[in-house]
Amino acid sequence: MENIKTPVLRVENLAISYKMRKGEVSAVRDVSFEIYRGEALGLVGESGCGKSTVAFGIVNFLDRNGRILNGSILFQGRELRGRSEEELRRLRGNQISMVYQDPLAALNPCLRIGEQLSEVLIVHRGLSKEEAYEKCIEMLKGVYMPDPEEMMLRYPHQLSGGQQQRVVIAIALLNNPALLIMDEPTTALDVTVEAGVLDLIAELRRKFDTTILYISHNLGVIAYVCDKVGVMYTGEIVEQASVEDIFLKPMHPYTQALMRCVPKLGESKESSYLPPIPGRVPSPTNLPPGCIFAPRCQHARESCRQKHPELREVVPGHFICCHFAEEIAEAEWQPPEGLVPELTTGGRRENASEPILQVEHVKTYYKQRGKSLISLFGLGKKQYVKAVDDVSFAVTKGHTLGIVGESGCGKSTLAKTIVGLESPISGKLEFLGFDILAPVSKRDRRLIKELQMVFQNPDSTLNPSFSVGYQIGRPLRRFRKVSRNQGRKEVIRLLEAVRLDESYYNRLPRQLSGGEKQRVALARAIAGHPKLVICDEPTSSLDVSVQAAILNLLLDLQKEYDIAMIFISHDLSVIRFFSDYVAVMYLGKVCEIGPAEAIYSPPYHPYTEALLSAVPIPDSSAKQKRIIRLGGMVPSALNPPSGCYFHTRCPRKLGDICEEQDPPRQIAGKEHYIYCHIPLKELCKMEAVVTLAKNTKGNS
Amino acid sequence: MAIGEQASPSGIATCRSLGQHFRDAIAPILASKVALVGLGLVSFWILVAIFAPLMTPYGPLEQDPEAMNLGPSAEHPLGADHLGRDLWTRLIYGARTILVLAPLSVLCALAVGTTLGLIGGYFGGWIDEVVMRVLDAIMAFPVILLYLIIIVALGPSAINVVIAITIAGAPGIARLVRSLTLDIRTREYIAAAELRGENPFYIMFVEILPNARGPIIVDAMLRIGYAVFAIGTLGFLGLGLPPPAPDWGSMVAQGRLYIWINPWAVLWPSLAISSLVIGLNLFADGLREETMRYQ
Numbered sequence: 001m002e003n004i005k006t007p008v009l010r011v012e013n014l015a016i017s018y019k020m021r022k023g024e025v026s027a028v029r030d031v032s033f034e035i036y037r038g039e040a041l042g043l044v045g046e047s048g049c050g051k052s053t054v055a056f057g058i059v060n061f062l063d064r065n066g067r068i069l070n071g072s073i074l075f076q077g078r079e080l081r082g083r084s085e086e087e088l089r090r091l092r093g094n095q096i097s098m099v100y101q102d103p104l105a106a107l108n109p110c111l112r113i114g115e116q117l118s119e120v121l122i123v124h125r126g127l128s129k130e131e132a133y134e135k136c137i138e139m140l141k142g143v144y145m146p147d148p149e150e151m152m153l154r155y156p157h158q159l160s161g162g163q164q165q166r167v168v169i170a171i172a173l174l175n176n177p178a179l180l181i182m183d184e185p186t187t188a189l190d191v192t193v194e195a196g197v198l199d200l201i202a203e204l205r206r207k208f209d210t211t212i213l214y215i216s217h218n219l220g221v222i223a224y225v226c227d228k229v230g231v232m233y234t235g236e237i238v239e240q241a242s243v244e245d246i247f248l249k250p251m252h253p254y255t256q257a258l259m260r261c262v263p264k265l266g267e268s269k270e271s272s273y274l275p276p277i278p279g280r281v282p283s284p285t286n287l288p289p290g291c292i293f294a295p296r297c298q299h300a301r302e303s304c305r306q307k308h309p310e311l312r313e314v315v316p317g318h319f320i321c322c323h324f325a326e327e328i329a330e331a332e333w334q335p336p337e338g339l340v341p342e343l344t345t346g347g348r349r350e351n352a353s354e355p356i357l358q359v360e361h362v363k364t365y366y367k368q369r370g371k372s373l374i375s376l377f378g379l380g381k382k383q384y385v386k387a388v389d390d391v392s393f394a395v396t397k398g399h400t401l402g403i404v405g406e407s408g409c410g411k412s413t414l415a416k417t418i419v420g421l422e423s424p425i426s427g428k429l430e431f432l433g434f435d436i437l438a439p440v441s442k443r444d445r446r447l448i449k450e451l452q453m454v455f456q457n458p459d460s461t462l463n464p465s466f467s468v469g470y471q472i473g474r475p476l477r478r479f480r481k482v483s484r485n486q487g488r489k490e491v492i493r494l495l496e497a498v499r500l501d502e503s504y505y506n507r508l509p510r511q512l513s514g515g516e517k518q519r520v521a522l523a524r525a526i527a528g529h530p531k532l533v534i535c536d537e538p539t540s541s542l543d544v545s546v547q548a549a550i551l552n553l554l555l556d557l558q559k560e561y562d563i564a565m566i567f568i569s570h571d572l573s574v575i576r577f578f579s580d581y582v583a584v585m586y587l588g589k590v591c592e593i594g595p596a597e598a599i600y601s602p603p604y605h606p607y608t609e610a611l612l613s614a615v616p617i618p619d620s621s622a623k624q625k626r627i628i629r630l631g632g633m634v635p636s637a638l639n640p641p642s643g644c645y646f647h648t649r650c651p652r653k654l655g656d657i658c659e660e661q662d663p664p665r666q667i668a669g670k671e672h673y674i675y676c677h678i679p680l681k682e683l684c685k686m687e688a689v690v691t692l693a694k695n696t697k698g699n700s
Numbered sequence: 701m702a703i704g705e706q707a708s709p710s711g712i713a714t715c716r717s718l719g720q721h722f723r724d725a726i727a728p729i730l731a732s733k734v735a736l737v738g739l740g741l742v743s744f745w746i747l748v749a750i751f752a753p754l755m756t757p758y759g760p761l762e763q764d765p766e767a768m769n770l771g772p773s774a775e776h777p778l779g780a781d782h783l784g785r786d787l788w789t790r791l792i793y794g795a796r797t798i799l800v801l802a803p804l805s806v807l808c809a810l811a812v813g814t815t816l817g818l819i820g821g822y823f824g825g826w827i828d829e830v831v832m833r834v835l836d837a838i839m840a841f842p843v844i845l846l847y848l849i850i851i852v853a854l855g856p857s858a859i860n861v862v863i864a865i866t867i868a869g870a871p872g873i874a875r876l877v878r879s880l881t882l883d884i885r886t887r888e889y890i891a892a893a894e895l896r897g898e899n900p901f902y903i904m905f906v907e908i909l910p911n912a913r914g915p916i917i918v919d920a921m922l923r924i925g926y927a928v929f930a931i932g933t934l935g936f937l938g939l940g941l942p943p944p945a946p947d948w949g950s951m952v953a954q955g956r957l958y959i960w961i962n963p964w965a966v967l968w969p970s971l972a973i974s975s976l977v978i979g980l981n982l983f984a985d986g987l988r989e990e991t992m993r994y995q
Contacts (some may be wrong), residue, residue, distance in 0.1 A: 419895055440894055448897040455888035463889040465910035471889075475896050524892065 006077045007034035008179055008211040009058070016050075016057045025284045027066070028235045032311070035228075040205060040212040042226030042243075044219060046258075046543040047576050048281060050235040051215045055181050058213075059092050076178060084207055093124045097172035101184040103164035107156040113167055114152030120174045135174065142207070143170045143200055146631075153279050160634075161192035166200065167598070170449065171335045181213045186221060189571065192404040192630045195614035199629065217543070219262060220616030231255045234281055234292050237311060241318040248620060251314060251325045261548035263577035265617055265690050266600060269555055274577070276549035280513060291323070293425040350659045354563070355394035356531055356564055362427030364410075364417045366640060385637045387413035388424070388495035389588035393581075395532065400558070400565040402579030402596065404572055404611070406632060410588040411568045415534045418566070419453050432531065449479040452525040456537040458517035462509040468495075469505035472523050479528035494523040498553060498558070499658055513625055515546035519553065526557055534566045539574065551578060572615050581671070587645040588637055591663075594672030600690070603683035605674045606652040610690040624690050644677065654678060706841040734985025741979025743904060745972075758786040760793035760946040769962040779964040781955060787968050791947040795972070797941060798948060802927040805865035806920055812866060813873025814916065818904040820874065821881025832878070837872035843868050847930065851939040856940055861934055865927050876919055895988040921984035925977045932973045948973050 016028040028050040035041045043051045056062050058073055058080070073080040075096070080088070092098075100106050108116055117139070118132035122371045127135065133152070140148035143166045156164060165185060172180055184203070186194040202225060204210055212698040214225050222229055222243075231245045231254065239252035250256045257277045279296040282288060289294055294304040304323055311321040322328065365384035388410045395401045403411050416422040418429065421438030429436045434447055455461045462471055476482045482490050492502050498519040509517055516539060525533055535554065539547040551574070558565060570573050575582055576596055583593040584605060592605035599608060613628040630649045635641050641648050647658035654677050663675045664685075674683060729735045748755060758764075767773070767780035778787040820831040838846070850864040884890065885908065893907050934940040935949020945948060948969040954967030 074839060262809055421891055440897060442899075445897050445899065448895065450893075453892070453895055455891065460887040461889060461892065463907055463911065478898070479895055521892075 004144060007036045007074075008039075008076060009213065010034040010072075010074040011054070011058065012072045012074070013059060014054065015069040016053050016062065016066060016100065017069050018063070019065040019067075022584050024283075026069070026287075027284060028057065030311075031071075031232075031235075031237050033228075033237065033240060035211050035213060035232055037178075037211055038205065039228060040226040041215055042214045042222035042229045043214065043237075044216060044222045044229060044231055044435075045232035046217060046281065046545060049232040051217075054232075055098070055183050055213065055215055059096055059098065060088050061092075061098075063230070063240055077384050090124075092610045093120070094175055094179055094226070095334075096181065097177040097180045099165075099168050099172050099174065099180065099182045099185045101187050103161065103168045103188070104156060106168045106336055107164060109156055111155075112152065113154050113159070114157065117167070117171055117174065120171055124175055136170075139170045139174055140167075141431070143167075143204075145170075145213060160193070161189050162196055165189065165193075168202065169197075169226070173210070176208065177210070179211050179623075181215075183215045184217070187216070187218070189613045192406060192610060194221070194616070196629055198616065201225055208579075219247075219259065219544075219618030223346075223618050224616050231258070234287065235284060236292060236321065237319075238321045239319065240311070240509060241315075245315070245318050249318075251318065251320045251328065252293075252322050253299050253328055254293045254403070255648055256328075257298075258297075258544065259618065260535060262618060263548075263572040263599075265576060265612070265615055267573070268596060269576055269577055272577075274548040274551060277545035280515075290309070291321075293322075299324060355396050356432055357395040357566075358428070359394070359418065360392045360428040360429040361432075362388060362391050362414075362417060362429060363425045364413050364424045365421050383638055386588050386640055387637060388417060388556065389637075389640070390427075391588070391590050393583055393590065393593055395564050395566060395581075397531070398558070398562045398566055399580040400567050400578060402575035402582040403566060403568045404570065404575045404582060405572060405584060406583035406611075406634065408587075408637070409585045410637070411585055412536055413588075414585070415453065415536050415566065415568055417453055419534060444597065445479070449475075449528040450531040452528065452530040452533050454521055454525050454533060454535045454538045457541060458514040458521070461521040462512075462517055464509050466508075467505065468507050468509070468512070468520050472520065472527055475524060475527040475548065483698050491523075493529055495520075497526070497557065497576045498523045499549075508642075509679065513546075514542050515550060518542065518546075518550055522550075522553065522557065526563070529561060530563060532564045532566070536568045537570070538567075540569065540571065547574070554578070561642065572600075572611060573617075584611070587640055589634065590675065591646060592672075592674050594669065598669050599673040599686055602686040603674060603680060604686055605645050605676050605683075606650050606678070609689055610651065615690075617690070628689075644675075652678060714826050729987065729990070732986035732990045734982050735990065738979045738983030741975055742983060744765065745979070746799060748792045749799050752789075752792040752796055755792055755799065756786065756789040757787045757841075760790050761785065761944055762789070769958055769965070771962065771964050778968050779962065781951070781965045782958050782962070787951075787965060790951060791948070791968055791972050794946040794948045794951065794969070795976075797945065798928055798931055798976070801861060801931055802902055802924050803861040805927050805931075806869065806923045808862060808866040809869035809923065810916070810920055811874055813870035813963050814877050814909065816870065817877025818881055818908060819875035821878040821954070822885055822900065822904050822908065831874070835874050838867065839871045844933065847934055848937070848939065851934065854940050856942050858867075861931060861940060868930075869923055869927070872875060873916075873919065873923070876915065877912060880915060881908055884908050884911050889950075896919070918984055918988040921980060921987060925980035925984070928973060928976050 011034070012032045014028060014031045015026065017024045017026045031068065033041060033053055045051050051064070053062070057068055057244045060080070066079060079480060106234065114136060116135070117136040118129065121127045121132040121135055122129065136152065137148045140151055145151050145163060145166055147672055149160070151200055159167065163542065169185070186197050189197060198221060201212070203211065214222065216222050226243055228242055229240070230237045231246070231252065233254050239246065239250065239255045246255065247259070250259055257275070261274050261276050277296055282292065283646065285636050288305065290305040290307055291297070291300070291309050294300040297304065301324070307323070309321050309323045311319050314320050314325045335585065347416060364387050366387055368383045368385055391414060393401065405411050405416065415546070418423050420438065420443055423439050424437060431447065431451060436443060436447065444528050469488070469491050472494055473487045476487055488505070495504055500516065500519055504520070539550050542550065554565070555578070557563065566615060567575065567578050579596050581594065582596045582599040583590050584599065584607060585591070592599060592608050600612065604612070610628045610630050613624060617624055628651055630651070635645070635648055641659070643659045643661050644650070644663040650658065657677050663677050666676065666680045668674050668680060668683065676683065707847050729739060736803070739939070762783040762785065764780060764786070766784065767776050769780070769785040770776065770842040771779045771781050772778070776786050777790070780786055781790070802805060809847040816831050816835065820828040847864045851860055854860040854863065890907055892904060893903050931940060932952070935947040936953045938950065938953060940949050949968040952966055955969070959966050
């Protein structure tokens with residue numbers, strides 16, 4: 001591609017600002033990059049770093065209060081700034097296409113897929129209906145939609161999330177655009193679906209030679225899709241290089257920190273430590289005078305705080321915005337030798353301790369009213385959504401059970417059932433030897449105190465009307481009968497336990513960042529010294545650097561208070577890092593359960609194998625078999641398949657037996673069970689999906 | 701543990717003074733011109749009502765046979781009615797009753813409606829069905845008819861006017877609060893409260909209600925306007941305060957008989973009612989717009 005001299009897109013010194021009440025806030029400063037034909041440039045960074053603003057700025061699609069201050073945007077050699085709205089509109093339709101995060105929001109819910117696809121061709125190319133139809137079918141085949149003729153007649157809601165995103169990509173590609181801008185196109189999707197879409201994007205690049213600007217916060221995804229990467233931090237590109245250079249030899253301290261704080265698939269809490277990035281992202285209204293990363297940088301010196309570094313080419317093709325890039329690259333920061341065992345939990349505890357929670361054959365069904373007229377009056381056949389279907393496991397004192405699975409597999413319902421917010425229809429739930437089948441309102445207060453929960457959404461986990469101090473103090477007063485003046489002291493002690501200080505006592509939730517809110521929620525959960533805490537995706541809506549801090553905090557608290565935990569997540573790397581035991585769920589059933597290290601190495605349940613091979617890994621030294629892809633949709637829990645629930649998508653299906661009989665429980669090792677018809681011997685022959693390159697430095 | 705996402709000491713003052721709280725509370729009012737105009741109209745009537753005895757030499761029932769059905773004059777700036785009572789005096793004393801009765805009846809409706817709405821929305825299921833169907837039944841009556849039935853059943857008096865407006869107004873408030881509750885109860889802090897084993901009434905009134913207050917306050921402001929209107933209507937129909945109390949509605953009704961001789965006796969109380977209602981509505985609208993903008 002070297003023979004083509006003009007880049008498809010060349011952005012120079014782009015600066016964008018938003019008008020706010022307080023005045024102009026600069027969102028993007030001095031951003032330059034170029035993309036040549038057939039290339040994919042990834043922009044990666046944490047939330048609020050200006051990735052999306054850059055993308056919107058290119059097509060002048062900014063919010064009304066945003067404007068481009070400075071710089072030039074050359075598209076195929078022609079300046080885009082200063083073009084009329086009409087010209088830009090035509091350009092957006094014909095030459096530049098965008099794919100956004102939420103496919104359902106990008107599709108018109110009251111038009112059939114076919115109409116939405118052919119509209120693009122009819123409006124922009126002036127094709128006739130028949131010609132357009134032909135082209136659309138071809139394009140749908142191109143994005144690997146099963147049964148394209150049928151799909152053309154469907155409405156968006158009749159498609160699965162992955163299929164919707166495929167349709168959006170198909171629409172974007174119909175005009176054969178010179179540039180495709182993708183803004184977090186797979187963030188809202190499950191890993192197995194995400195893997196399919198990423199494969200598709202990679203394939204399309206080969207087939208159509210499309211130029212892509214790919215925006216994501218996920219390093220793994222970027223590593224898989226892009227050739228070049230720009231790392232953004234508070235509106236500036238701090239490092240730009242080829243994918244290999246970024247992931248193997250990151251040179252900017254921020255990039256290095258970002259890589260270190262993501263748990264790699266296969267790392268566990270015994271062997272490694274996630275160093276979080278200290279401090280928080282500076283607000284764009286109050287940027288530091290020197291290097292923007294200096295306040296959080298471990299290598300910062302006096303000159304960093306004084307002078308703003310320029311983006312410069314340190315090694316050919318590798319641009320870094322740091323005064324001391326050369327020195328830092330060599331002295332890659334690792335936790336000092338002695339610190340690792342101290343920071344980690346220092347090996348597994350003895351397994352002898354008895355279970356504190358026992359879940360046996362628990363079923364939680366939701367009643368669903370049928371669609372017929374009779375059922376309107378409550379007479380029809382009742383249907384049930386089998387959210388949790390015959391689940392059994394035990395949690396032992398001080399240990400963590402990780403529950404992993406795609407969305408809709410019943411993870412959260414299981415959590416709610418255990419804490420008593422949902423009532424199971426049958427089964428046995430025993431906690432500390434007491435039966436806890438009753439809903440939480442009927443449980444004894446002493447039992448309630450021992451079982452607490454941390455929720456997913458930091459924005460709704462705290463009551464916006466009350467101060468932090470009040471909300472942490474409330475469980476204290478209820479559970480421990482702490483007097484008022486003692487209460488304040490105790491609350492401050494708890495705040496300190498979650499690494500916040502006294503100044504937070506009187507703050508309202510809206511004055512906290514997402515990570516801080518989650519810390520307060522944690523303090524609230526542990527206020528009564530519970531024996532078991534259920535964490536339902538506590539870090540999934542946080543940035544990776546904050547996630548690392550919260551995970552470390554959870555580990556510390558677990559050690560300090562000897563809390564058993566159930567940790568629910570869709571992120572296999574986080575689960576592996578955090579848990580002693582792991583249960584893999586699919587459609588309300590557990591398909592594999594066992595010690596964490598056993599789950600992540602063969603023998604696997606076929607579903608576990610597929611999940612593992614779908615995770616994008618931000619580490620080019622790790623080897624991953626990326627061939628197992630699940631087809632089809634997750635079946636409805638209202639009407640699950642017969643026999644093994646997974647047989648409709650299983651790549652290793654044996655035959656009729658899978659459709660007819662429930663899979664047997666096979667003992668694959670100590671405390672390791674796989675629910676599958678495939679004989680254990682066969683399962684043992686599987687290859688390991690992920691092989692981590694042995695990194696001896698970090699291991700203790 | 702030195703390593704950790706350290707809480708940055710930010711510039712947000714932790715201890716907020718009372719004055720600041722007050723300033724925060726009135727900021728949306730000051731930001732909206734519409735709300736300011738409304739507030740001006742309303743505070744005019746409030747001030748006039750409070751200082752009524754200082755603003756007129758006459759009593760509300762005092763008769764001046766010389767001035768019977770006369771228009772504005774030096775002695776009687778707005779004129780006098782058919783019994784020679786000073787219209788300005790009666791208006792400002794009438795403002796006293798209406799400015800007590802209207803907010804009082806809305807407060808009562810708010811108490812009843814909020815409680816029912818919270819109960820219906822939070823518990824759901826058959827409790828919700830029963831509560832909401834009963835309220836639907838009340839809402840199915842035309843409001844005027846409902847007022848008539850209640851006042852006729854209970855007899856005309858200030859208290860019964862309040863009761864009538866409470867019964868007629870509560871279902872609307874209950875629906876609003878219920879819909880807010882249905883939304884708020886799905887938040888995770890409600891689940892957290894349930895997991896602490898809080899009793900349902902604590903959750904409803906302490907955890908849910910404060911977070912629903914914005915829309916409820918705006919709705920209540922509008923409702924005070926409607927209540928003023930309703931009290932005027934009841935007075936006009938002869939179902940309000942029994943005569944000779946200075947009631948705006950009954951002033952209009954009595955003046956109507958002499959409208960050809962003395963239109964002033966009808967005009968002034970009508971203007972009083974509409975200016976107060978418009979003032980309250982403008983205030984509520986401005987407030988709503990400003991609070992929406994912050995969201």
